[in-house]
Amino acid sequence: MRTADRLHAFYDRMLSRLGSQHWWPAETPFEVMVGAVLTQNTAWKNVERAIANLKGAGLMSLAALSALPTGLLAEYIRPAGYYNIKAGRLHNLLHFVTARHGDDLGAFLAQPLPQLREQLLSIKGIGRETADSILLYAAGLPIFVVDAYTHRILVRHQVIDEEDDYDAIQELFMDSLDGDAQLYNEYHALLVRIGNVYCKKKNPDCAACPLQGM
Numbered sequence: 001m002r003t004a005d006r007l008h009a010f011y012d013r014m015l016s017r018l019g020s021q022h023w024w025p026a027e028t029p030f031e032v033m034v035g036a037v038l039t040q041n042t043a044w045k046n047v048e049r050a051i052a053n054l055k056g057a058g059l060m061s062l063a064a065l066s067a068l069p070t071g072l073l074a075e076y077i078r079p080a081g082y083y084n085i086k087a088g089r090l091h092n093l094l095h096f097v098t099a100r101h102g103d104d105l106g107a108f109l110a111q112p113l114p115q116l117r118e119q120l121l122s123i124k125g126i127g128r129e130t131a132d133s134i135l136l137y138a139a140g141l142p143i144f145v146v147d148a149y150t151h152r153i154l155v156r157h158q159v160i161d162e163e164d165d166y167d168a169i170q171e172l173f174m175d176s177l178d179g180d181a182q183l184y185n186e187y188h189a190l191l192v193r194i195g196n197v198y199c200k201k202k203n204p205d206c207a208a209c210p211l212q213g214m
């Protein structure tokens with residue numbers, strides 16, 4: 001079977017067994033942006049606790065968070081781990097936006113995809129996965145997000161080689177699937193669910209996994 005056909009078959013199987021994942025779990029594009037930085041190297045449940053802290057303190061806005069001293073921001077996001085580093089990265093991102101667009105996050109996110117991606121990747125601490133998560137989930141732009149789960153699942157199913165990098169995997173998906181943000185959104189979310197529940201680093205639960213036999 002061609003790789004493109006396999007990727008379509010994976011999607012159909014995951015969606016039929018698991019249903020729509022309604023990902024990214026955030027109330028606003030701003031919250032997606034904050035979550036995309038906080039989720040680096042940590043489980044989502046820790047991000048939820050950090051976001052709850054920010055919301056509880058009435059800080060979940062571009063104006064409020066960008067004005068907060070970095071040390072104080074670090075305290076609020078402590079549950080997400082690496083909190084000093086992440087507070088710095090979050091401020092780098094927020095200050096980049098406010099320096100160009102003031103409080104108008106919509107104007108920042110309304111830029112064309114290549115331009116917005118280039119800007120995001122120019123910010124210290126914003127890598128490809130974080131940038132693409134913001135592009136897809138906050139701006140609604142059609143770009144495929146690759147993460148460690150994607151890599152692990154595709155390697156285990158011999159769709160890619162262990163050494164294939166982010167760009168190669170992203171290109172594979174974007175060459176194989178229609179350029180549809182909703183499809184990329186759901187596909188990534190389903191892979192996250194598979195990776196999180198079944199395809200763990202150690203002892204994958206293939207017997208119960210929707211992708212078993214594929």
Ligand code: SF4
Pocket residue numbers: 153156157194198199200204205206207209210211212213
């Ligand atoms: S758990 Fe097994 S069947 Fe499921 S994605 Fe991983 S390797 Fe494939």
